[in-house]
Structure formats: structure tokens, C-alpha cells
Amino acid sequence: MIKEGSKTLLEVKNLHAAVEGVEILKGVDLTVRAGEVHAIMGINGSGKSTFSKVLAGHPDYTVTGGTATFEGKDLFSLEPEERARAGLFLAFQYPVEIPGVSNSALLRLAYNTLQNERGLEELDPLEFEDLLEEKIKVVEMDPRFLSRSVNEGFSGGEKKRNEILQMAVLEPKLAILDETDSGLDIDALRIVASGVNQLLTPDNAVIMVTHYQRLLNYIVPDYVHVMSGGRIVKTGGKELALELEARGYDWLKAAA
Template identity: 65%
Template sequence: MISIKNLHASVEGKEILKGLNLEVKPGEVHAIMGPNGSGKSTLASVLAGREDYEVTEGEVTFNGKNLIELSAEDRAREGLFLAFQYPIEIPGVSNINFLKTAINEIREYKGLDPIDPKQFLALVKEKQKLVELDGKLANRSVNEGFSGGEKKRNEIFQMAMLEPTLGILDETDSGLDIDALRIVANGVNKLRSPERSFIVVTHYQRLLDYIVPDYVHVLYNGRIVKTGPKELALELEEKGYDWIKSDAQNAAV
């Protein structure tokens, strides 16, 4: 699915990712945890193609393609989806029209005809239910005036509409109360399939109670310093990150 080798990336000349390796196979869910400033969100942004980030070394292969060379839109068209930590409000751009354009541009990229309008509306109806998104919200401007929880649900709704092969959730749990968290996680779980993988970036173990990962990685200082089964998340919740930090520092020495 995606293979990240020795990835180095900087923003404004400052190196954030310092040789990151990660291999995700179809159907797997990988959680990326780590203390503040370790590079979690940078990883998500770099994979999605945000231009502020410069990849200085390493390679990322996504479904056989060199991801780094693709524009942000082509990455999405190849099946990568980033659920934003802070979804942007875009006044005046209708959620539905924007999604229709996105779907049709993705279809065009794949050599398919535009989606049938009726089929599109049926899809909207179906996917809204997945995250219990109010029909009114789907028709409003993108995220405008949405609550924090609604914005996150809208992210998952969009993911459901675009049907990516790799979903990257960037701190999707931040700012969510427990009910909203459950709804969002349920939405994600319903999208799990043997062909679809997820990278779940999170600060807290809480989300992983709902979206159970196959692997948990600890990102620290721009590298993955520890990988374990889902129980690792519980251990981190209990013991914090300090023991990881000192282990990593000892290893570096």
C-alpha cells in the first residue's frame, strides 16, 4: 500500500522528519503516537502533499507510484485521503458541489465518465448516515459555522464519499467529546476493508479503543522509535512518553 523509507522533511529550513520508515499493507490500521512536536502532523501533511514541507531525502511509494513527485490533487486521485486536524472553513463553496467536483475530477483522472447526478445524490444520502451528518450540513458551505465535532464528521463523510485506499486521520479525536468520538470512530470502522488501510495519528489512546489498530508506532524526534501491537498504546497511556524518550536518547548515544 504505502512504503516510506528514510523520509526526511523540513519546514522553513527546519528538519522535522529525520529518517522515518513505515510500511503499511492493504487492510492494516497503523496508529502513530508520540509526544508534542515529534513530527506526527508533519508526517500527515507531507504525505498529503502540503507544499510548505520539503522532502529532502528518502522515498515514499504509494500503490507502486513515487508519491513525492505527485501533486496534492494527484495523490488524492491515486486514493490517498487526509482527514485534517483543523478542517478549513470555506465560505461560499458548497460542500456538495465541491465533493461532486472532487469525485468527477478523480473519475476523470481514472478515465471514467462523470458521476450520474442521481447516483451522486444517493451516495450522499447513504454516506451521511455513516457519520450521522445532518443533511443540512452537507448542503452548506464547506465547514462554515460547523461545530468542532461537525467538522470532524464532515471529514469522515468526505472520506466515505471519495472512497480512498489509504485514509490518514490527523488527530481526528482532538476537540471531540465522547459521543462525537464514537460516531466518528464508527464511521471509520465501517470504512475498514481488506483493500483499505489507515494511518491514525493521535495523541491519546482513547481513539484507539474505538479504532483498533494492528500496529502502534511511537514517533519521537522525527523517527519511529518503537513499534508494537495495540497494547503498546495502553502502555503509553499509563507510563507517558518519558521512558520512550530516554530509551531513544540512550540508543542514539
């Protein structure tokens, strides 16, 4: 929710980024304050997924210009793991499978790494089990998924739920959901969205990167940004998403 005087979490100015020498982002500006939900929409190839990966620090992408600060810190001077420890979270469009690492072990190790960073006590496996028992309710996950290898043999919907479970455990200040709605049936979409809604607080924020309006029926954005040609070409309220649903993206391309 938009609130006067909330703390600025992310400030991106004139961001340019390239992959394999091809410039994809051509001057992105975005400010995200605590308590806000932003949606970034756009057609495939508009640069919206690149934007989320650049913020998370994916090594395939090179920042070629502009700045990004996260709670005042220069985001691009931080390694991906430092960004995560500072409270940035990316829910992956295509979650990776990690055979041989159990879901619960991954969550515990990641959680304890962050606890360390925050100067808080680590949890032993038994204590962590209690914490997890609460967290899996957020995404209505069967506890049996905890002892399985990370995402191995999970359906598309289960993988996305697992991403949101990681978000629930790590409690980031800013979560970027990269096409979290893609490949989900309506039930899975409802569960994932409800999970995200439960995690929203006045102190954190979410950026949803999506192609379709339907996710926004469940997670209501404060701002909708339309990306085209590597820039944000229009910003509006949630009603902009409905307009895009009705009119498509072409009218904006023409405007840009």
C-alpha cells in the same frame, strides 16, 4: 487486519523533511499494507503531524531525504492532487472553512474528478444526491449540512465528521487521519470512529495520527508506532498504546 501476502500500499524509507529550514523528520521508516490499521503516537512536536502533511504534499514542507512509494509510484514526484487521485486521503486536523462552496457541490466535484481519473462515469447532481444519501449515514450527519458552505459555522465535531464524509465519498486506498480525535466529545468520537470502521475493507488502509489512546479504543490498530524526535522509536501492537497511556512517553524518549 494483518494478512500475509497483502499488497503494500505505502512504503516510506529513511524520510527526512524540513519546514522553514528546520529538519523535523529525521529518518522515518514505515510500511503499510492493504487491510491494516496503523496508529502513530507521540507528544506534540514529535513530528507525527508533519509526517502526515508531508505524505499529502503540503507546500510548507520540504522533503530533504529518503523515499516514499505509494503502490509502487514515487509519491514525492506527484502533486497533492495527483496523490489524492491515486487514492491517498488526508483528514485534516484543522478542517478549513470555504464560504460560498456548498458541501454537496464540493463532494460532487471531487467525486467526479476521481471518477474521471478512474475512467468511470461522472454522476449528475441528482444521481449524486442518491449516493450522498447513503454516505451521510456513515457519519450520522444531518442532510441539512450538505447544502451549507463547507465547514462554515460547523462545530469542531461536525467538521471532523465532514472530513470522514469526504473519505466515505472518495473511497481512498490509504486514509491518514491527522488528530481526528482532537477536540471531540465522547459522542462525536464514537460517531467518527464508527464511520471509519465502516469504511475499512481488506483493500484499504488507515494511518491514525493521535496524541491520545482513547481513539484506539474505538478503532483498533494492528500496529502502534511511537514517534519521537522525528523518528519512529518503537513499534508494537495495540497493547503498546495502553502501555503509553499508563507510563507516558518519557521512558521512550530516554530509550531513544
